[in-house]
Amino acid sequence: MKKFYQNLLNSINGLKEAFKEHSFIFELIGGLILFPYLFISNIDNQFKFILISVYFVLLAFELLNTSIEKLSDRITKEFDPDIKKVKDLSSASVFIILILFIILLTISFFFN
Numbered sequence: 001m002k003k004f005y006q007n008l009l010n011s012i013n014g015l016k017e018a019f020k021e022h023s024f025i026f027e028l029i030g031g032l033i034l035f036p037y038l039f040i041s042n043i044d045n046q047f048k049f050i051l052i053s054v055y056f057v058l059l060a061f062e063l064l065n066t067s068i069e070k071l072s073d074r075i076t077k078e079f080d081p082d083i084k085k086v087k088d089l090s091s092a093s094v095f096i097i098l099i100l101f102i103i104l105l106t107i108s109f110f111f112n
Contacts, residue, residue, distance in 0.1 A: 014063070023094075024062050031055060034105075043108050051104055058097045065090040 018024045034055060038048045068090040072083045 018063055018066065021062075021066050024059070024066065027059055027062055031059075041108065043111070047104075047108060051101075051108060054097065054101045054104060058094070058101055061094045061097045065094045 034051070038051065041048075043051075069087055072087055075083065
């Protein structure tokens, strides 16, 4: 039980760090718009669940991207082409999820 509690504290500390990141905050603000939209829309509940799931996956990918960027910066602050590739790849993963989310959100507008 002690290990579980420590893991919970670590996760909360990670979320505190995430609230310092502009991209994460921007995505949370998007969620403040998303949830009322889902509440008032006539979208099928399964589609709402898919949108919410993809939204949370987007947040998780943003956290992973931020972690990779911070770790990379810890390795070296100087320009390194290999580290740039790693950062670009992690950023691209967020971008792909964001594109999926935008596509699904657009579909929800037209089939509402």
